[in-house]
Amino acid sequence: MAIPQLRPPDESDHPAPAQPVGGASVTPVPVVPRVPIHKEDPNKQIQLDRMKRRATGLLVGATVLFIVSLVLERQFPWLGFVRATAEAAMVGGLADWFAITALFRHPLGIPIPHTAIIPSRKDRIGRSLGGFVQNNFLSREVIAARLHGLRIAERIAKWISDPDNSRRISHHVASGLAGTAQVLRDEDVQAMIDRAVVTRVRKTQVAPVLGNVLSLLTADNRHQELLDEALRLITEGVSRNEELIRQRIREESPWWLPEAVDDRIHDKVVAAIENTLRQVAADPGHPLRERFDRALTGFIEKLRTSPDVIARAEAIKEDMLANPAVRQFSATIWGDAKEALARYADRKETDPPGAVEQGLMKLGTAVLTDAELMAKVDHWILDAVLYAVDQFRGEVAQLISYTVGQWDAEETSKKIELQIGKDLQFVRINGTLVGGLVGLLLYSISKFF
Numbered sequence: 001m002a003i004p005q006l007r008p009p010d011e012s013d014h015p016a017p018a019q020p021v022g023g024a025s026v027t028p029v030p031v032v033p034r035v036p037i038h039k040e041d042p043n044k045q046i047q048l049d050r051m052k053r054r055a056t057g058l059l060v061g062a063t064v065l066f067i068v069s070l071v072l073e074r075q076f077p078w079l080g081f082v083r084a085t086a087e088a089a090m091v092g093g094l095a096d097w098f099a100i101t102a103l104f105r106h107p108l109g110i111p112i113p114h115t116a117i118i119p120s121r122k123d124r125i126g127r128s129l130g131g132f133v134q135n136n137f138l139s140r141e142v143i144a145a146r147l148h149g150l151r152i153a154e155r156i157a158k159w160i161s162d163p164d165n166s167r168r169i170s171h172h173v174a175s176g177l178a179g180t181a182q183v184l185r186d187e188d189v190q191a192m193i194d195r196a197v198v199t200r201v202r203k204t205q206v207a208p209v210l211g212n213v214l215s216l217l218t219a220d221n222r223h224q225e226l227l228d229e230a231l232r233l234i235t236e237g238v239s240r241n242e243e244l245i246r247q248r249i250r251e252e253s254p255w256w257l258p259e260a261v262d263d264r265i266h267d268k269v270v271a272a273i274e275n276t277l278r279q280v281a282a283d284p285g286h287p288l289r290e291r292f293d294r295a296l297t298g299f300i301e302k303l304r305t306s307p308d309v310i311a312r313a314e315a316i317k318e319d320m321l322a323n324p325a326v327r328q329f330s331a332t333i334w335g336d337a338k339e340a341l342a343r344y345a346d347r348k349e350t351d352p353p354g355a356v357e358q359g360l361m362k363l364g365t366a367v368l369t370d371a372e373l374m375a376k377v378d379h380w381i382l383d384a385v386l387y388a389v390d391q392f393r394g395e396v397a398q399l400i401s402y403t404v405g406q407w408d409a410e411e412t413s414k415k416i417e418l419q420i421g422k423d424l425q426f427v428r429i430n431g432t433l434v435g436g437l438v439g440l441l442l443y444s445i446s447k448f449f
Contacts, residue, residue: 051425062089084443092435119409126404130397138393153377161364170356207313211303
């Protein structure tokens with residue numbers, strides 16, 4: 001989701017208080033407060049004041065030296081060199097003082113044109129700063145060049161492969177999910193699961209899907225393997241239940257039939273069944289196998305194409321969905337998930353690693369041992385970061401512009417002065433010294449040439 005478009009404030013952001021009409025009182029529109037500026041370290045102000053005193057002291061010293069040398073120059077002509085040096089130093093120091101002061105305020109409080117540059121052009125500075133950051137720090141080339149050398153995938157893989165780190169990640173994730181699960185209403189989540197599962201099932205026809213599954217089972221005669229297994233199970237079932245078969249035959253035969261005859265019938269039935277099963281199992285071309293093939297193929301085709309079969313399958317599906325047990329499915333899923341999250345969040349550090357920790361450690365190890373996979377992960381991370389940069393670099397620039405525009409002009413000037421004012425005082429000192437040297441050089445040239 002894109003960040004709302006931001007812009008520096010103008011007069012429309014601060015409407016004038018409503019005037020009463022016809023004697024009726026009107027509630028004034030509240031003025032939106034400006035964004036507060038972060039308070040800087042008090043030591044910066046102390047250092048700035050110290051440098052200002054040094055630069056000003058040097059200028060005052062040059063002024064005093066100029067006055068003294070000017071007064072005594074007639075008595076001591078060599079003081080002309082000193083006077084010229086002090087005079088040029090005064091000019092250089094005053095010029096630099098004016099230039100630096102004009103950045104932050106009106107010199108001596110006089111509203112000279114093109115002074116107090118930062119307070120008067122604060123909004124323009126904010127826009128320029130935002131554009132500078134956007135074009136020089138948030139460009140694809142700069143970000144890509146920086147990320148290429150960081151080997152982020154390797155660092156992440158090493159970090160998550162550490163058992164302590166993987167345990168910490170899984171604990172935080174489980175705790176967060178468990179807390180979220182406790183806040184959510186069970187009824188809402190269950191209704192969502194019902195809608196997601198039941199709606200999806202209702203939209204899907206069961207019969208064609210079942211037909212496709214059976215087609216996969218019949219591919220390469222795999223269904224014959226299933227038939228062989230079924231024959232083996234039937235054979236074992238007959239062998240284990242011979243007494244039950246014998247008992248059933250005796251119960252169904254007439255009372256006057258001797259037990260020896262019943263036993264003979266039992267032996268014949270069991271032998272016939274076992275012989276048939278052995279023949280089918282041993283003969284791949286047995287007619288029973290062919291009939292099984294034809295029946296299964298016809299059934300698959302009906303599942304796919306027969307309207308009657310599809311309709312019956314849909315009716316069975318609807319009956320199942322209407323069953324109360326199915327309706328409790330979502331409640332069971334959600335309840336089990338909540339309990340699992342709670343148990344995982346309450347795990348102790350001494351407990352053996354769980355599935356999440358083991359998965360994270362295996363993932364980290366897999367990335368570290370596979371150079372190709374590591375390169376792919378680096379590429380994915382780079383693409384994700386560059387995509388985010390492309391999407392939000394404009395919003396970042398607008399945020400900077402908006403934030404600076406919301407600052408108070410005087411506070412903004414003071415904040416910037418705290419950041420660079422100490423170095424600017426060196427400019428004043430250098431201007432005083434360099435000006436004095438230039439004045440001495442020019443005076444010497446005028447005297448000797």
